[in-house]
Amino acid sequence: MLVPDNIVEDVKNFISMRTGIKFNDDKTNSLKELIKKRLEYHKNKVLPENYRLMLIDKSTDEYRQLLNRLTNHETYFFRNKTHFQGLKDFIIPQIIKRKKAEEEIIIWSAGSATGEEPYSLAMYLKEYFYDNNLARFKIFGTDISNEAVEKSMIGIFSRRSFRDPSNQIFMDKYFIQDGEFFKIKNDIKNMVIFQTSNLMDGEYPLADTSKKIDLILCRNVFIYFDHDSIRRVTDKFYNILHDDGFLIVGHSEAINQITDKFQPMILGDTFVFQKTITKKSTDSFLKQLEVRPLSPEIVLKSKELDREKEKIKESRELRVGLQIEDRLFEEALEDFNYEHFNKALEKVEGLLKINPKNEYGIILKANILANERKYDWSERLCKEVLEINPINEEAYFLLGIICIEKEDFTSAIKYFKQVLFLNPNCGYGYFELAFSFQQLRLYSESLTNYQNAITVLKSNSKSCFKTFRGIFDNIQLIDFCNFNINQIKKVYRG
Ligand SMILES: C[S@@+](CC[C@H](N)C(=O)[O-])C[C@H]1O[C@@H](n2cnc3c(N)ncnc32)[C@H](O)[C@@H]1O
Numbered sequence: 230m231l232v233p234d235n236i237v238e239d240v241k242n243f244i245s246m247r248t249g250i251k252f253n254d255d256k257t258n259s260l261k262e263l264i265k266k267r268l269e270y271h272k273n274k275v276l277p278e279n280y281r282l283m284l285i286d287k288s289t290d291e292y293r294q295l296l297n298r299l300t301n302h303e304t305y306f307f308r309n310k311t312h313f314q315g316l317k318d319f320i321i322p323q324i325i326k327r328k329k330a331e332e333e334i335i336i337w338s339a340g341s342a343t344g345e346e347p348y349s350l351a352m353y354l355k356e357y358f359y360d361n362n363l364a365r366f367k368i369f370g371t372d373i374s375n376e377a378v379e380k381s382m383i384g385i386f387s388r389r390s391f392r393d394p395s396n397q398i399f400m401d402k403y404f405i406q407d408g409e410f411f412k413i414k415n416d417i418k419n420m421v422i423f424q425t426s427n428l429m430d431g432e433y434p435l436a437d438t439s440k441k442i443d444l445i446l447c448r449n450v451f452i453y454f455d456h457d458s459i460r461r462v463t464d465k466f467y468n469i470l471h472d473d474g475f476l477i478v479g480h481s482e483a484i485n486q487i488t489d490k491f492q493p494m495i496l497g498d499t500f501v502f503q504k505t506i507t508k509k510s511t512d513s514f515l516k517q518l519e520v521r522p523l524s525p526e527i528v529l530k531s532k533e534l535d536r537e538k539e540k541i542k543e544s545r546e547l548r549v550g551l552q553i554e555d556r557l558f559e560e561a562l563e564d565f566n567y568e569h570f571n572k573a574l575e576k577v578e579g580l581l582k583i584n585p586k587n588e589y590g591i592i593l594k595a596n597i598l599a600n601e602r603k604y605d606w607s608e609r610l611c612k613e614v615l616e617i618n619p620i621n622e623e624a625y626f627l628l629g630i631i632c633i634e635k636e637d638f639t640s641a642i643k644y645f646k647q648v649l650f651l652n653p654n655c656g657y658g659y660f661e662l663a664f665s666f667q668q669l670r671l672y673s674e675s676l677t678n679y680q681n682a683i684t685v686l687k688s689n690s691k692s693c694f695k696t697f698r699g700i701f702d703n704i705q706l707i708d709f710c711n712f713n714i715n716q717i718k719k720v721y722r723g
Contacts, residue, residue: 232264336367337369341381371428558580607627629665663679
């Protein structure tokens, strides 16, 4: 049976409004196929135009079946080690310190899929905070998919859930192996309460709403949401969090571009958000670990960055008779674009003699040097720029590219994440991040970021950066993404 486009559109809008899930072209096509299959399942007794009526009641099997198939439940134990490291070394100790001895500590894994995330938390608590009364920790796991929640409650996992071999000790200690499967032991299982719930509905995991939550993990959920829905959900998170409570989102979900209610902090190579920052405690922590709170000016600046850049550009264009510094830069850039690197270097050095702190000049020089494979020198210049302006995304980007050239993909990932934090619309940044993950054979992260790159590149009219590697336009980059996605899929199939 053919499903007319207007019916698909109608169901799509309905699901989007209810769940926050956004639909790109691929997802819309999958929805069309799905509706077709569901109608066939009902032996075509339901007409396409009546299908949406079957979804109105949230408790119907049809609504659940559709959501189970539309949501992506990809997850694994201890996903993103930096988050868990930060939880162990900083966040949980902070929460414990703030509380009275026996006071409850409430943790919510929102969008917990098949349960690996809240169970990882439970194992961490048992392993590293055993001298606390563990009964005071209440961990909730919720997901919109009832199928995923049922799997979480059963607590039986395949090897796929233990992707990272460094987790072997947890596997041995907290699971009972049965053939190809691993059953979580009851002491860990009993630490987590699961529930089916839609983040957009405001159904929160506590019957007693006067109790505030200390920590919310909502990782790799917002990537499927539109901006308005993210704002709506983060507003609710804000209201339900304790005054000093923490929110952790996925690495590519820079919510600070959407809401300014939270204080972002850099934790290793990733970001966490706090409702209000307890400055004293954070300062003492700074000495021990690589975490730094972003000062409000920097956050503000990062938001204003694009506008500022536009303004600078406009004023540069409007000014009659460019100042000598600007003129040298424009000329050097032109030489660079024509690959006249010696000439470009001469001009840029002239410019830096006049103003040694000209960020644009230093970055251009760094690009020229990188082109000559003088990576260490180029790297030093990028770091010099970051001393002058800690939010110069081009410096982070070039540092990432240099790491790729040096085949240090782990550091490259760190830099590209920083680029994307400063500018989530950088399609080229997602591309390079995906590429770095691919080199490390972290295929799931790689695929997600290639998809992000395609989405952003399709919606952007211009590409982000020219680097010493050349200028790529969006269409070329999208082609590269699709090519690499196919390569990865071949490996998966193989
Ligand atoms: C990719 S998984 C992430 C699992 C886990 N948080 C992690 O990072 O490994 C995303 C989960 O979000 C859930 N989800 C999507 N929209 C939701 C909504 N509106 N309310 C609750 N859960 C939702 C999906 O069902 C899916 O299980």
